[in-house]
Amino acid sequence: MHFGTRSCDNRRKHLRHEQARRIVIGTMGSRLAQHQGLSRGFVIMPDHVDALIRFPETWQLSPFMNKWKELTSKSLKTVLPQRFQGDWSQIDSTEPSWQACHYGFHIGARAKGKEKRDYRHMNSVRAGLVEQARDWRWSAARWYPE
Numbered sequence: 001m002h003f004g005t006r007s008c009d010n011r012r013k014h015l016r017h018e019q020a021r022r023i024v025i026g027t028m029g030s031r032l033a034q035h036q037g038l039s040r041g042f043v044i045m046p047d048h049v050d051a052l053i054r055f056p057e058t059w060q061l062s063p064f065m066n067k068w069k070e071l072t073s074k075s076l077k078t079v080l081p082q083r084f085q086g087d088w089s090q091i092d093s094t095e096p097s098w099q100a101c102h103y104g105f106h107i108g109a110r111a112k113g114k115e116k117r118d119y120r121h122m123n124s125v126r127a128g129l130v131e132q133a134r135d136w137r138w139s140a141a142r143w144y145p146e
Contacts, residue, residue, distance in 0.1 A: 001040060001054045001107040002061045003116040006069060009096045013046035014076060021138050023075045024049055031068045035060050040113075041140035043123045050120045052113065058106070065102045073097040117144070 008014045015021055021044045032039055032053065037060065040052040055061060076097050107113045121144070124136035133141035 001052060001113055002058075003050070003052055003105040003107055003120075004061065004065060005048055005050050005103040006065065007048040007099045009099055011047045014080070014097055015044055015049070016046035017080065020076055020080055023079065024072055025138070027068055027072045027075065031064055031071070035064050037064060039140070041117055041120060041144070043120050043136065043140070044138040045123055045127060045129075050123060052107070052116060052120065061104050065104070069098045069102070 015024060024044055028039065028042070028051070036056050038054045040054060042049065042051040055064065073096065077093060105116070107116060121133040121139060121141040124130050124139055125133050130136045133139060
């Protein structure tokens with residue numbers, strides 16, 4: 001199991017629109033299926049994505065994250081400038097959508113997995129987007145018992 005974070009370049013809020021979040025989650029789902037991976041939870045914030053994911057082989061995380069970054073970047077740069085011109089008018093098309101690196105953390109113990117799950121769930125509450133984690137539509141928190 002891996003805890004992974006991918007942040008938007010310069011912490012821009014590229015993911016504040018629903019369409020951007022749909023691109024991220026749709027691409028994540030299709031890439032996981034291609035790699036026989038499994039999501040154990042996620043949260044999509046306006047400026048980053050956190051996810052707990054599992055692959056049959058530990059080496060699969062980096063190739064997955066790199067391809068996911070490439071595909072979502074292409075989609076975001078194609079769709080969002082047309083739909084949300086104000087947000088994207090200040091961003092040159094050659095600028096990256098995502099930071100170059102992702103943060104990946106191998107989860108070896110059940111307690112560490114729970115710690116990362118709880119941290120991920122509370123992102124939307126800490127950011128002031130909702131009062132309760134289960135109310136953030138772009139999180140798996142609502143699927144976990146309190």
